[in-house]
Amino acid sequence: MKAVITVLGKDSVGILSKVSTACAEVGVNIIEVTQSVLQDMFAMIMLADIGSATVAFDQLQKKLEKVGEDNNLKIHVMHEDIFNSMHKI
Amino acid sequence: MLETKDILETINMIDNEHLDVRTITMGISLIDCIDSDIDKACDKIYDKICMYAKDLVKTGEDISREYGIPIINKRIAVTPIAMVAGVCQTQKILKFAQALDRAANTLGVNFIGGYSALVEKGFAAGDYALIESIPEALSVTERVCSSVNIGSTKAGINMDAVKMMGQTVVDTAKLTADNNCIGAAKLVTFCNAVQDNPFMAGAFHGVGEADCVINVGVSGPGVVRAALEKADCQNITEVADLVKKTAFKITRMGQLVAQQASQRLSVPFGIVDLSLAPTPAVGDSVAHILEEMGLEICGCHGTTAALALLNDAVKKGGVMASSHVGGLSGAFIPVSEDQGMIRAVKQGALDITKLEAMTAVCSVGLDMLVIPGDVTPETVSAIIADEAAIGMVNSKTTAVRVIPAIGRKAGDELNFGGLLGAGPVMPLRKGDPSDFIHLGGRLPAPLQSLKN
Numbered sequence: 407m408k409a410v411i412t413v414l415g416k417d418s419v420g421i422l423s424k425v426s427t428a429c430a431e432v433g434v435n436i437i438e439v440t441q442s443v444l445q446d447m448f449a450m451i452m453l454a455d456i457g458s459a460t461v462a463f464d465q466l467q468k469k470l471e472k473v474g475e476d477n478n479l480k481i482h483v484m485h486e487d488i489f490n491s492m493h494k495i
Numbered sequence: 496m497l498e499t500k501d502i503l504e505t506i507n508m509i510d511n512e513h514l515d516v517r518t519i520t521m522g523i524s525l526i527d528c529i530d531s532d533i534d535k536a537c538d539k540i541y542d543k544i545c546m547y548a549k550d551l552v553k554t555g556e557d558i559s560r561e562y563g564i565p566i567i568n569k570r571i572a573v574t575p576i577a578m579v580a581g582v583c584q585t586q587k588i589l590k591f592a593q594a595l596d597r598a599a600n601t602l603g604v605n606f607i608g609g610y611s612a613l614v615e616k617g618f619a620a621g622d623y624a625l626i627e628s629i630p631e632a633l634s635v636t637e638r639v640c641s642s643v644n645i646g647s648t649k650a651g652i653n654m655d656a657v658k659m660m661g662q663t664v665v666d667t668a669k670l671t672a673d674n675n676c677i678g679a680a681k682l683v684t685f686c687n688a689v690q691d692n693p694f695m696a697g698a699f700h701g702v703g704e705a706d707c708v709i710n711v712g713v714s715g716p717g718v719v720r721a722a723l724e725k726a727d728c729q730n731i732t733e734v735a736d737l738v739k740k741t742a743f744k745i746t747r748m749g750q751l752v753a754q755q756a757s758q759r760l761s762v763p764f765g766i767v768d769l770s771l772a773p774t775p776a777v778g779d780s781v782a783h784i785l786e787e788m789g790l791e792i793c794g795c796h797g798t799t800a801a802l803a804l805l806n807d808a809v810k811k812g813g814v815m816a817s818s819h820v821g822g823l824s825g826a827f828i829p830v831s832e833d834q835g836m837i838r839a840v841k842q843g844a845l846d847i848t849k850l851e852a853m854t855a856v857c858s859v860g861l862d863m864l865v866i867p868g869d870v871t872p873e874t875v876s877a878i879i880a881d882e883a884a885i886g887m888v889n890s891k892t893t894a895v896r897v898i899p900a901i902g903r904k905a906g907d908e909l910n911f912g913g914l915l916g917a918g919p920v921m922p923l924r925k926g927d928p929s930d931f932i933h934l935g936g937r938l939p940a941p942l943q944s945l946k947n
Binding site for chain 2: 410412414440442449451453463464467480482483484485486487488489490491492493
């Protein structure tokens with residue numbers, strides 16, 4: 407199963423590294439990353455394969471949310487199908 | 496590949512614009528629980544509901560977490576209890592309400608609907624006893640919801656039932672007077688009731704339905720309003736198109752949730768109900784959508800036209816997004832649950848007559864209206880009759896859920912808390928309809944009932 411990880415917040419040093427480290431720790435493979443910085447607002451979207459993750463989905467969510475809180479970012483982890491069904495016919 | 500802007504749009508809808516799935520409602524047939532011994536029947540009902548719905552709340556929470564979509568309510572709708580109770584030959588059918596309430600408590604669902612009777616053409620065994628027991632049933636239970644269908648386009652209006660319901664609504668409010676008359680907020684009187692409605696308080700599991708089914712009600716007035724605010728629509732056609740596109744996206748989400756719930760619970764998927772259901776939260780208001788279209792305040796002249804457009808566009812947008820659409824599907828206008836409506840009432844822009852006109856073009860009827868506590872049962876019956884006539888003639892569902900605020904008068908306020916919100920007491924029209932209501936009998940079905 408694939409999940410979409412979105413990271414929103416104020417730009418700061420090392421965001422990408424912190425999120426990807428957290429993912430790597432639990433066996434989540436990042437397939438694709440896009441990011442944009444608009445003025446000082448940072449938006450990063452990652453498509454990740456969580457099929458071989460070592461933790462359950464809700465624990466992954468909690469882990470990344472914690473990374474978000476510690477760095478003043480908003481991090482969502484959502485099943486990719488929600489976006490596919492809403493935006494594709 | 497997913498586009499960044501689409502992903503951000505979805506997240507923004509959920510985080511800032513109150514996009515949610517309002518309810519996953521499991522419909523359960525109780526036909527096989529019928530027993531002439533009321534205690535046995537109640538045990539069977541409790542056991543069946545608890546067996547079928549044991550994973551409902553957990554499944555809802557799991558889906559909500561995985562997909563990141565808030566799913567606000569998990570509910571149960573059952574076969575109208577009057578049909579189950581008919582064989583019991585007892586007037587003490589309150590036990591059924593208590594069994595339902597017990598099951599709802601055990602499972603952790605927030606409402607269970609189906610303490611209902613369908614009497615549009617006449618009363619069968621069990622119907623009288625059920626209607627008479629409603630005030631007490633709603634005062635001694637916490638989560639049970641009740642509805643009575645008193646008319647239809649095919650059958651006309653059962654004016655004897657209309658008379659009974661006026662009294663029932665007032666009695667229910669009186670019995671729960673020390674708790675903001677909350678009982679009346681859990682009682683709906685329908686014309687053309689639908690059999691697969693997932694929304695409370697009017698949900699029940701129709702007799703033509705399967706043994707068990709999953710119905711989902713979507714919501715999202717805040718999303719529609721925000722879309723209109725961001726876009727710069729040049730004319731009304733563009734407004735309608737934008738509402739359609741937004742409704743499509745909202746409904747796709749509902750369809751996904753419905754499919755997932757159906758699959759995980761191994762229960763057939765019934766319908767998605769495409770309704771715009773407001774909540775008391777700021778920014779989640781149907782009235783604000785109408786105002787976004789250019790009305791100074793909801794209730795001013797033009798409101799009915801704007802609502803007609805909204806109601807129609809929601810259906811057109813949603814219908815392609817789901818494999819089965821049903822329920823009430825349209826815009827809801829519950830006054831106490833909608834910040835914009837409350838403001839309009841307080842400022843004198845919206846009254847019961849304008850609301851009545853609006854119900855001719857939206858999906859339900861006079862909903863969550865707080866009326867003066869000294870209202871006579873006959874006047875409540877007459878309000879019901881007016882709404883039923885609109886539904887009957889226009890071949891649509893209409894409903895009345897009014898709350899007589901016992902001990903309060905026009906200008907006061909009643910606060911239910913939670914999703915039911917708070918409403919100002921609204922004045923009613925002058926004059927006494929008693930003689931008309933006491934005529935009783937059956938109001939004949941209109942010519943449009945003869946379609947064959």
